[in-house]
Amino acid sequence: MSSGLAKKLPIFSMAQCPNCGYAIDQLGMRTHCAKCGKQLTIRCISCQAHNPPIFQFCLKCGSDYRMFALIYYSDKVKQLDKQLVEYQHLYYQRARLQLLKRLSYCFVLVLSLAVCYFSLLLFSWKIASPIILSLALGNYILLTKFLTPWLSRLIGISYQTITEWRQVSLIAKKWQGQKNELQPQLAYYQEQFNQFQTYHLAPSSTEHDRETC
Ligand SMILES: [Zn+2]
Ligand SMILES: [Zn+2]
Secondary structure, X not given: OHHHHHHHOHHHHOOEOOOOOOEOOXXXXXXXXXXXXXXXOEEOOOOOOEEOOOOOOOXXXXXXXXXXXXXXXXXXXXXXXXXXXXXXXXXXXXXXXXXXXXXXXXXXXXHHHHHHHHHHHHOOHHHHHHHHHHHHHHHHHHHHHHHHHHHHHHHOOOHHHHHOHHHHHHHHHHHHHHHHHHHHHHXXXXXXXXXXXXXXXXXXXXXHHHHHO
């Protein structure tokens, strides 16, 4: 019966390292298991104090440190997710813009070649060459100065975003890196929170056990 109780009450299960089973009589100033090195305390992210997993409130600042960390990290991850979705949307818009741009370039090129061909066919080289030259210059100005801004307005993506794309993608990469760093922290505090909740449900379940015995 005592072993069953020890499994359900945290104060008894804390006497052993949850990772390797090494007996911990007194945690004292230690924060890690002397045998396997697993962290046995939970760090409060608001004041950095180490807390034993059996307490609910931080010994130093009094905050509900698991809950506080959970809210803190899940808010951060949610915010990063939102920003990354926005970036994905921009990425998709940019791909569409590039496709449209390529198609427009092809269209302008084919049309210009046709005009060149017919002007050479109909006129002498003297008349045709100014037409071809002005057509080339006109196309250059059209394609470099007007087409991309016009297409980006059409698609609904800011032209500034297109011109500063390298910077935009670097920022998104940074966000992804931050998310990858925060997710394990969130998972850690989530696990600690779940464990703590299980411990708090333990006394009522032992009473239930006693009744059934
Ligand atoms: Zn251990
Ligand atoms: Zn604290």
